Amino acid sequence: MGENEVGGGKFVPISEATLKQIEAASRSENYSIRKFIEEGLIGVIRAYEMGYPPSKLVDVLEFLRIHDAFGGLIVPRAIFSEILKIKFNGQEKEYLLEKWYECGRWYGASLRRSSDDPISTFKLYLMSMGWNLNEVEVREEGNDLRLVCVSSTITAEETEILSRFITGALFGMGYAIKKEDIITGMIILDCVRGGTNNQSLKNE
Template identity: 50%
Template sequence: MDSSKGKRLIYVSEDILQKMETAAKKEGMSVGRFLQEALTGIIKANDLGCTPSKLKEMLQILQTQRNFGEVIVPRSIFVQFMDLVVDDQEREKLLEQWYECGRWHGTYINRTFDDPLTVFKLFLESMGWDLNEVEVKEEKGSIMLICISGTISSKETEMLSKFIEGALNGMDHSIEKKDIMTGMIILECTNERLIVSV
């Protein structure tokens, strides 16, 4: 460490250094400045409880949401919108749309990421449903997904459960059992590809 300048020498692989040089050139800055800004961002994210590996996944989630053309809607407005659905036929149609939307998301995540269930868990945590707990338990081809919230209504729970069912189906999972009540969704499923291969 150079005590007069308060700097420390850190070894970086040639591959990463070349990528940094390319990225820095694209941004019109020196490698040193680019690295300092990148590290400052990582430290700020870490202060917010987001580790470097999780930060990478969160950025992928944000990019995925952008690819889906999603927009941020305040929850209060969303709840008001759902209250406008009074007819059973309209309700069923809306639930079908939530399912199809989930299936589209699940298919995309399954094709894009190496660990789709982990990415989907992060996706649920960042969707703004005010979920207190999102847990994925895997055991020998069987999966249990648990979502818990102390604030969402029965209508919100129903819509979210349809979205999750669609997403799991899009990721090649077959729903075997479900337990849904206000603020709690528990889905047990198996991987269809594993069933076929057995």
């Protein structure tokens, strides 16, 4: 279906089902259909200019919704780094790492319920939430998945915390960890969907 130019503007055909959704949403917001569409398109363009294509907008909003529902806070990286310098004894450290793992499980389970593609949404979350990751790579083949996170700046402590969080999230999304390779600044996890031999770093 093409576009028709009329009076300096364009008519772009859309499906009847989509139009009905737009009509309902615009009435709910007390907008005209034209204003609703124009503001929506302006928002899409602004997001695109910030590096988020239209296909990723729902994913961004989804993990922000989950972050808010979980009571997430925005903590400056400098403060977070200072907290990590606190010396905990073995039991205290393990308790905190377990909390990060459980937090990841909650995020993963929430994404599994609400996202059409939870792994892609989670990848975007990792890239967008201040972990200073240079690379997040996901390879899927059948039921197997490899997740690779690389950062040239995060510390050993941050790597350990992040790996616990990711392991929990993968568990929440229904994956079992088959193999893991974790060094400062690099996390490599090989997983299988629907496996029963789930493990976290605490079991290493």
